[in-house]
Amino acid sequence: MAAVAVLGFLIVLEFAVRHYGLPGPITTQAREVICPPKSGGLLYAGMALMMVVLTWRQRFIALGAAIGIDIVIWTVRWLADVRVTHGHPFGNGALWVILGCAVVAVTRRTGPERALLLKGVGLALLLVAGRKTGDAWLFITSKTRPAVLDQYVATTDHALGNPSWLVGRIVTASGPVGFNFLDFVYGQLPVAAVVVALYQLRHVAAERRFPRHHLVRTFLVIGLVGPVFYMIFPVVGPVFAYGTGAEHWEGVSLWAPHMPPSEPWAVADLWPGTLPPIGAPHSMSFDEITPRNCMPSLHTAWATAIFIHSRKGPRALRYAGTFWLIATLAATLGFGYHYGADLIAGVVFTLTIEAALRAVDHGWNRSGVQLVAYGATVFAALLVSYRYLPLKMAGHPWLAGPLLLLAMASVVYGYVRTTTSWEPAVVRGPRPAPQPELI
Secondary structure (H helix, E strand, O other), X not given: OHHHHHHHHHHHHHHHHHOOOOOOHHHHHHHOOOOOOOOHHHHHHHHHHHHHHOOHHHHHHHHHHHHHXXXXXXXXXXXXXXXXXXXXOOOHHHHHHHHHHHHHHHHHOXXXXXXXXXXXXXXXXXXXXXXXXXXXXXXXXXXHOOEEOHHHHHHHHHHHOOHHHHHHHHHHHHHHXXXXXXXXXXXOHHHHHHHHHHHHOOOHHHHOXXXXXXXXXXXXXXXXXXXXXXXXXXXXOHHHHOOOHHHHHOOOOOOXXXXXXXXXXXXXXXXXXXXXXXXXXXXXXOOOXXXXXXXXXXXXXXXXXXXXXXXXXXXXXXXXHHHHHHHHHHHHHHOOOOOHHHHHHHHHHHHHHHHHHHHHHHOOOHHHHHHHHHHHHHHHHHHHHHHHOHHHHHHOHHHHHHHHHHHHHHHHHHHHHHHHHHOOXXXXXXXXXXOOOOO
């Protein structure tokens, strides 16, 4: 039923994008069987997820086949003088192996073994399709939401001390090294998620079953539900609404593609040097290119999910989860892609989604229902306050700012307290009595 629902959603999204004359997520994914993929690393990460259901011998065979296919395709392109101008010159092999395992599952496996292999293939394809779905959603937001609400969020951010302007100055001062380091961390968020997921799924091949809850579930639900709020609360971000857009970073970026400046649509070229004035906010028209993908910040949501799921791992994984969260928050603010209010909403959104998924596994008891209801209420209250109370919050920053942070902290506290009570109690045995030493 889940597979049918996802397929139906992808088909609807395919037709929605084709309405505007561009290929949808299914078409773009099918093209990557032969054409250079947009992200070869993501395809190999998806294959790594699938391989959790394979034995070590099968994993080496699958990896070798993927690399071999990539070498053959690269050689054919080289002989035919086909230059890769967009995307990556590798990754097709990983997609071939994923699809090949699906064929093997249907034709050569039966019963639980078939179901397990198909679940592995499904995880891989869902991770890859999630990227395509996100791109399609962003395109639709730019076409269907001509007006944006950036002035409301920017006014609200005065209560938080305008963190995007502050961190933006720091990243600008760090030059190409600081920008490209954060840009790499920001772009490789799905790979970091796969690393954590691989740790959580490390026993699947031996136990022949998946754990009840893992990071991939949370990641996919965040990506599926989050863009709905892009349509409800369209925001483009400070570097676009108060700056020159992606052009601001072209001089220091190593790999960012050229995009037309958004300055003609901006309020003024203020970010990050000059704070926006406090005045009565109103919606403003914007171009049909820039995605309305700020409220809530899904990069913050995904980084928060990685942080949560890395807490039960070894020390190195916990440190990595903490680093990725901090670096992602710095990048979202420092690049001018998000306001501080977006990040608060992103954290509350993630904890609510995570609480709902854990409550489903735990049986939807009273504490789970209360936690999810409280998180959803706080999230809705945040959006309403950003839209209808920005001037009052900007006028009383010493009251409104702490209240916004306190609202987020209350959800964090409720989540930690409730989910901790769901964990099985650790029964410690009696300590052995000290024995006399023989001299």
